Amino acid sequence: MTASHSPAFELSGLRHRYGARTVLNIPRLSIPRGETLGVIGPSGAGKSTLLRLLQGLERPSEGTIEMDGARMPHPLPLPVARRITTVFQRPLMLDRTVRDNVLFGLRVRGRSDRGPAGPLLERLGLAHLATAPARRLSGGEAQRVALARAMAIEPDVLLLDEPAANLDPANVARVEAFIRDAQGRGTTIVLVTHNTHEARRLSHRTLLLIEGCVVETGPTAAFFETPAEASTRAFLAGELVY
């Protein structure tokens, strides 16, 4: 895994609230371009909220997010928004074929060809379902189609929310190989996962969020082998930290 060090994202004084409840509080965070940041933490820690803010789907209550040195306005200008995509934890399929779902991102960009749909579905073990109605897929199949749908547009920034949850080991391997391909192309990735093993395998750096706050962040090897914070050690040991 390689990564350059100029920041893709700089978060400063970021706070996000739903009503009176603060769900995210990140005083400062830098995500270098081409890096994969693994974000781990218990449910309700603010991991998915962080992705929604980076995707520009919500405006932060306070603070700023800069992308490539420029402050991200809300709503995002289309050229900026189109450099980022998210694979959601609960991917929803459009009521059309699997192939048309994969090509959706290209269609909205005005491309009418079949593009990379075939090879993408082939690699994810879904080629035989290309013309099947996407709404009839199982959860695991839909998850892989959502990944193919995101990869088809070759984004600069890929936000992944539990991309391998509910997959069997063979398909986890397929999805992780896919993510490694994106890393090889220099894609900046933020990987939200409950699976610490997955974060360890795929991330350059890892960040632990608990109750919206960054407990610890650092290079993945050091984070897992010599965590500085007691809460991190407890979380990695599987203890209840919230």
Next chain:
Amino acid sequence: MWLTFQVTGLALVIATAVGVPVGAVVGLTHFPGRRLVTLLLYTGMGLPPVVVGLVVYMMLSRSGPLGSLDWLFTPPAMIVAQTVIAFPLVAALTMSAVEGVDPDLRLQVRALGATRWQTGWTVLREARIGLTAAIVAAFGGIISEVGAVMLVGGNVEGQTRVLTTAIVLSTRQGDFALAMALGIVLLLLALGANAVLLQLQGRAR
């Protein structure tokens, strides 16, 4: 029969062309007064046709604000009345249909790079079963309607007599056989039009 088809068809096209975008905007966006607009649309679904006919009559009568159009007792007046009846049905049912699409789908579509228009269009496409139901409901509401077209059309033979008003006239004259025959034609027309709409819905899937 041809006049019935023309009047109802044109009213349905106009009500759909205006009602679907209005319903989509109300269903997909938040703006001040949205609840009031929703209330008005739902109320409009239950408008008594004869009251619509009366209001359109007054608007188009010589002393009314649109009297200069000289549309009273002509097919355009009937189209206006039927459009007013159909519009809230199309708009309110479109609103319900787009509200029934998972809001997360809109976020996911936007995250794939869709513009606001593309997102709206995609949601409408996802809601197409509900949209078809809206159009079918509006069609059913106006093809069987008699009060408004009788008032503003005048039931003039060869000019503004449609199937429903012809049935009323035949019944009043005691010609039940003709009234029944016209009723069957009306039913067949409704059956055929709904079959076409359902076919279109199936093709869109």
